[in-house]
Amino acid sequence: MKPLTLKLKQKITYRIDMSFLSDAYKYKSIKHFMSKKIIYGNQEFKVSELFSVTGNQLNNIVIKSAIPLMDNIGYKQQGIRMNVYGNIGYSFGKQMVSGSLVLHGNALDYAASGMKGGKIFIYGNAGDYFGAKPNAGNEGILDGFIYVKGNVGNDSFQRVRRGNIIIDGNIGNDACREMISGSILIKGSIGNSFGIDIKRGSIFIKDRKLTRDYTQSNDAEYNFIKFYLTQLKSILKKKIFLEKKKLKRYYGNKDKNNLSEIFLFTA
Amino acid sequence: MITHLKSGHVYDPQNKIFNIKKDIYIEDGKIIDKKSIRSKIDKVINCADKIVMPGAIDLHTHIGGGKVNIARLMLEEFHNEADGNYDSSSIIAPSTIKTGLKYIEMGYTSCFEPxxxxINARQAHAEMADIPFIDKGGYALLGNDDFFLSLLKNKASQSMINDYVAFILKATQSLGIKVVNPGGINAFKFNQRALNVDEKSKYYDITPREIVSKLTRAIYDLGVPHPLHVHCSNLGIPGNFLSTIETIKAANGLPIHLTHIQFQSYGNNGDRGFSSAAVEISNYLNKIENLTCDVGQIMFGQTVTMSGDSMSQHKNHKHAHPKKWMCMDIECDAGCGVVPFKYQDxxxxxxxxxxxxxxxxxxxxDPWKVFLxxxxxxxxxxxxxxxxxxxLMDRSFRNDILNQLPEGILEHTILHTLKREYTLNEISIMTRAAPAQILGLKKKGNLSIGSDADITVYDKRKKDIEDMFAxxxxxxxxxxxxxxxxxxxxxxWGKTHTVKPEYDKSIEKTLGKFFDKYHTMNLDNYIIKDDEMTRLVGNPIYVNDCKTKRKQ
Amino acid sequence: MANQNSTKNLVCPFCSLHCDDIQVKTNGKKYNVVENISCRKKIESYNINRHSNTYPLMKNKIISLSDAIKKIKDIVNSHKEILILNHGIELSGLRSILNFASQHNSIIDHINSKYLFQNIGVVQRTGYIATSLTETKNRADTIIVIGNKIFDKSPRLIDKVLLPKHSLCSNKNNRNVILIGNFPIKIQKEIKNRCKLTNIKIDLDLVPDLLKNLQKEKGKAIKGVSANTEIKLKNIISKSKYLVTTWAASDFMKNKKPEIIINSICGYIVNLNQTQRAACMPISGSLADVTSSQAMTWMTGFPSRIKHVSNSFKHDRESYDSENLISKKNVDLVLHISTISPDKIEINKKIKNIVIGHPNSTFTNQPDIFIPVGIPGIDYEGIMFRTDNVVSVALKDVRNISLPNSQSILDKLA
Known part of the structure; x- marks a missing residue:
């Protein structure tokens, strides 16, 4: 068994909706999948007409030489694995339910928007509106694990409900607005207006400025944090930047409806 | 072109034909007499082993208008049902195309937006114009509009009210009149949160009873075939069967149609303060001659509630699932409320x-009085x-589901004791002949010579009745x-059914002045003209007869 | 056809109020507004002038309509990703656009989608309580206007709705108008002369904070609003019997967070309704945005940014964003449909552009083919939706200068 590997046969100029890959595992055979009709421009093509396809695992997919015209990779995907090489378009992992998505490259805006579960790994940068609310929903990421090696753009993580998010790079302006809950670990710098109207959640940062409206708690033992980081490490399968770092805990102001906590680490 | 439906088992309740082997001939869209055939028969459809019925008629279904479109917009996350034959819109808020496709595939050929x-009629008709296949029509909402309520407040004569009602039917190209939470929608605009049948609205000092009495009378006097279509006060509130009964009485014995009566038949007994009053309501229904109703059955699952009743919908918003909802006050005319909801077994x-x-x-x-x-x-x-x-037709099927419902239900319902199973005869009455009759559609719901050839043919051999009807x-x-x-x-593409009773045109002068002063539109532009229906709206009309105008 | 110098009733297509009380004098070719209303000049500016084009142009040379259509057909057939960009059209034209798109698997977007989605976002995410023009006219006793562009967009809003001559249930002289934002002195004076005015001169980004404060005993201080002003506001609002807030979403676009501003307004109104009556009345749609979103919603389930894909319309707010598609050249043909406004149309020279539009249209670059068409409500009849989404009007024709209507052209192309 080898992963199903797709590569564009020729240069393309129009946006292409890659959400058809999320259903690949439902096909009886590779042959059926290859003759599936997809739209490119205003014409229908068989998958095999646009892509050269090798391998045979319909639930384990590799996209090679991806380009920024490819939107909706991993859209609503359930249970499958996908590895993508190259820079891609909008809405990577939009409303994904489960499984894993790995991107070796950069993603445009709206990656992980409306994510419900599963794991996303981005070994590159992500654009604005990362983990955005879906068009018709009032909550951002509902659950899941996210790792971004590079930077994340503006307006990210609005109204996150649950989830464990690790960002090794920097994060743009207006992140975590009205965050409902969940945990976010940020190694790099943080843009303006962080965490406006935050409700709950745990945030790991190095920027002392952000603790202004918070109160430092006494030096509790951080056994749970240790345990939590170990768990994250086992998912990420590599070192987490927080390991062996000293953490100070700050808690939010109840009167301002802020029940969130900040773990400040020294860089 | 002549089509011959050969030796089907015909159900034509209006002609007292039940399960009789019969041939039906069709030419130019009408059912014709075999004797009148002069040319050759072009198409023969063998209907042996088939059941032949008139096309089904849905007399209460929200298929067009502002609130339906709000629901379509609001529920975007459910629009993921594409499957080759249909677009992706959800069946709880389907696109116009999907509405038509799904109805026609079930053998429904005429549907009515209640x-x-x-003020929104032009939009509703334009939407319905984009529904393929079916004939359609609508009932205009009255009873909460400021003009009508000021008429009542100023003790206007019944004949003036009748003129206004007839004018509205004409101006909005409607088939009937509906009243929703009589006076209540208007009272909500003045921050009243409930209005019982004999309670006076704060601003206009008028009771729902007066509104129902005047409107049932107007419709009777004008000879409009469809009785006043009433969505009663206190919808969904435990104990509301009493106000339902009072609303029935408000008609003073004149014809009245109570819609989605299930939502109006609640008692407040038991430790949860919520019980069935179906027996009490059915006693009235069986006893009173001029009373008809449709049921408004609920099924378990996700749906969306949409209603003109902004008062009760605002109350219901706490139960919204998913958590979003919208209410609107509309043009001194009425209101609306859209609240998504999930019925859970x-x-x-x-x-x-x-x-x-x-x-x-x-x-x-009597199946002629209750509609599905x-x-x-x-x-x-x-x-x-x-x-x-x-x-309805299969008691054991029904009881199987009943037995899966929460414990304690059986103490509150007599459903398990009801042995009745509907017959095909009765189903054919309540989905065809009876709605056609109550709406005054003479050419629909029957297979008489000269009637519209809207016909559904089912496979008699199918074992599962649900499968057969689907x-x-x-x-x-x-x-x-x-x-x-x-x-x-x-x-x-179907037609729009209307009625156009005669009236004294002087009402237009009075109304014109009211419009100039208080509305943001001229009366002349408010009226939807017949040719506009064809040219701009895209929905040609068919005018149904009224009974002779009664003496006032 | 109009007679020599007859007076006709115009149902105005040019802003989303769609007033129908405007008389015009017309000789069949030209029309002039009879009364002195605030938007007279604007309405008359749509008359044919010496810069107008009344014949189809290809590369700036006049060609016949039938040749133009033939040419466009060839272009359509030889291009592989077509975007139909709606700059304003009435219902019948829109039906034809959808029909065309379903034949050619095209993408459809409206030029104002980004504003439209601000107000639609509220409906889709949380919902709110809305009201309509006539309701406001007859019931409102307190009106909060947020943002100053609204009166440019809808010049007669004050006269017809906010401070009308007649009102059924509210004392029109006793109305409170609260202006939030930076309003021209002229508007302030006009309102002050007719009712009680409270002027809150703040940056619109502070609106959410202000509304938060109004719901609390004491909130954090807001630059430009004194404690006394806050008390005064609370007082007016708590006494109000029917409060209306109105805004134009496009007004907030230059602010940092338009969505947050609109959400805060709608959330505030929903909260007020726990005890009293209040409602929102967003003003939108100078380019038939409302007509487009309404009709597309009922026909496809989605308000804008759709593409026809195997028997169904697919919606994607990011992938079908016309601004991106054009600037990144992800489409190779743009079909601009612009029947209402002569506003300058952006033409990206690097792709093919066809414009079916207003005879007074101007462009940043010449399109490949331009077919001038009649204006709905001036040259032909049609249906358009008002800003409040519930009222649609039947437009009439007031002149006849033999321009084709866009629907007939689209139908020929499909």
Whole structure:
């Protein structure tokens, strides 16, 4: 068994909706999948007409030489694995339910928007509106694990409900607005207006400025944090930047409806 | 072109034909007499082993207008049902195209939008114009508009009210008049949160009873075939069966149609303060001659409730699922409220609502007086009709579901004691002949010579009655075979049914002045003209007869 | 056809109020507004002038309509990703656009989608309580106007709705108008002369904070609003019997967070309704945005940014964003449909552009083919939706200068 590997046969100029890959595992055979009709421009093509396809695992997919015209990779995907090489378009992992998505490259805006579960790994940068609310929903990421090696753009993580998010790079302006809950670990710098109207959640940062409206708690033992980081490490399968770092805990102001906590680490 | 439906088992209740082998001939969209055939028969459809009925008629289904479109917009996350034959819009808020496709595939050929806000009528008709296949029509909402209420407040004569009602029918191209929470929608605009049948509205000092009395009288006097279509006060509130009964009395014995009566038949007994009053309501229904109703059965699952009743919808918003909702006050005319909702079989209240609807069906002695609806999409989408028919026709099927409902339900419902199973005869009455009769559609719901050839042919051999009703073999609309074995054969576009009773034009002067002063539109532009219906709206009209105008 | 110098009733297509009380004098070719209303000049500016084009142009040379259509057909057939960009059209034209798109698997977007989605976002995410023009006219006793562009967009809003001559249930002289934002002195004076005015001169980004404060005993201080002003506001609002807030979403677009501003307004109104009556009345749609979103919603389930894909319309707010598609050249043909406004149309020279539009249209670059068409409500009849989404009007024709209507052209192309 080898992963199903797709590569564009020729240069393309129009946006292409890659959400058809999320259903690949439902096909009886590779042959059926290859003759599936997809739209490119205003014409229908068989998958095999646009892509050269090798391998045979319909639930384990590799996209090679991806380009920024490819939107909706991993859209609503359930249970499958996908590895993508190259820079891609909008809405990577939009409303994904489960499984894993790995991107070796950069993603445009709206990656992980409306994510419900599963794991996303981005070994590159992500654009604005990362983990955005879906068009018709009032909550951002509902659950899941996210790792971004590079930077994340503006307006990210609005109204996150649950989830464990690790960002090794920097994060743009207006992140975590009205965050409902969940945990976010940020190694790099943080843009303006962080965490406006935050409700709950745990945030790991190095920027002392952000603790202004918070109160430092006494030096509790951080056994749970240790345990939590170990768990994250086992998912990420590599070192987490927080390991062996000293953490100070700050808690939010109840009167301002802020029940969130900040773990400040020294860089 | 002549089509021959050969030796089918025909159900034509209006002509007292039940399960009789018969031939039907069709030419130019009408049913014709065999004797009048002069040319050769072009198409013979063998109907041996088939059941032949007039096309079904849905007299209460929200298929067009502002609130339906709000629901479509609001529920975008459910629009993921594309499957080659249909677009991706959800069946709880389907696109116009999907509405037409799903109805025609079930053998429904005429459907009526019950809440046509007069000011929104142009939009509602334009939307319905984009529904393929079916004939349609609407009932204009009155009874909460400031003009009507000021008429009542100023003690206007019944004849003036009649003129206004007739004017509205004409101006909005409607088939009937509906009143929703009489006076209540208007009172809500003045921050009243409830209005009982004999309670006076704060601003206009008028009771719902007066509104219902005046409107039932107007419709009777004008000879409009369809009785006043009433969505009663206190919808959904435990104990509301009393106000339902008072509303029936308000008609003073004149014809009245109570809609989605399931939502109006609640008692407040028991430790949860919520119980069935289906027996009390059915007693009235069986006793009173001029009273008809449709049920508004609920089914378990996600749907969206939409109603002109902004007062009760604002109250319901706490139960919204998913958590979003919208209410609107509209143009001194009425209001609307859209609240998504999920009926859950493990909820005591929802389970009892399900049982109450079925109790009303099964306690009704006369199928000519009770109509099969789910108040689409309020109780459930219309695609659940075949399932509902099976619930009515198959007691053990019904009881199997009943037994899965929360414990304690059985103490509150008599459903398990009701042995009745509907017959095909009765189903054919309540889905065809009876709605055509109550709406005054003479050419519909029957297979008489000269009637419209809207015909549904079912496969008699199918064992599962739900399957049979869900997938007719043939559906004919105006004589064209539009569905054959589940496949769409041809797109056709229906007509809009209206009535146009006569009236004294001087009401237009009074109303014109009111419009100039208080509205943001001229009366002349408010009126939808007949030719506008064809040219701009895209929906040609068919004018149905009124009974002779009665003496006032 | 109009007679020599007859007076006709115009149902105005040019802003989303769609007033129908405007008389015009017309000789069949030209029309002039009879009364002195605030938008007279604007309405008359749509008359044909010496810069107008009344014949189809290809590369700036006049060609016949039939040749133009033939040419466009060839272009359509030889291009592989077509975007139909709606700059304003009435219902019948829109039906034809959808029909065309379903034949050619095209993408459809409206030029104002980004504003439209601000107000639609509220409906889709949380919902709110809305009201309509006539309701406001007759019931409102307190009106909060947020943002100053609204009166440019809808010049007669004050006269017809906010401070009308007649009102059924509210004392029109006793109305409170609260202006939030930076309003021209002229508007302030006009309102002050007719009712009680409270002027809150703040940056619109502070609106959410202000509304938060109004719901609390004491909130954090807001630059430009004194404690006394806050008390005064609370007082007015708590006494109000029917409060209306109105805004134009496009007004907030230059602010940092338009969505947050609109959400805060709608959330505030929803909260007020726990005890009293209040409602929102967003003003939108100078380019038939409302007509487009309404009709597309009922026909496809989605308000804008759709593409026809195997028997169904697919919606994607990011992938079908016309601004991106054009600037990144992800489409190779743009079909601009612009029947209402002569506003300058952006033409990206690097792709093919066809314009079916207003005879007074101007462009940043010449399109490949331009077909001038009649204006709905001036040259032909049609249906359009008002800003409040519930009222649609039947437009009439007031002149006849033999321009084709866009629907007939689209139908020929499909």
């Amino acid at each position: 809440a046509l806000l007069p 493990q909820s005591f209240v929802n389970a009892l609502q399900w049982a109450i609807g079925l109790e009303i069906f099964l306690l009704a002695e 609806t789910t108040d689409h999409p309020n109780g459930a989408p219309f695609t659940s009709y075949p399932h509902l028919i099976k619930l 997938h007719p073999c043939y559906v004919l609309k105006d004589g064209h075979v539009v569905v054959e074995n589940g496949r769409i054969k041809k797109y056709t």
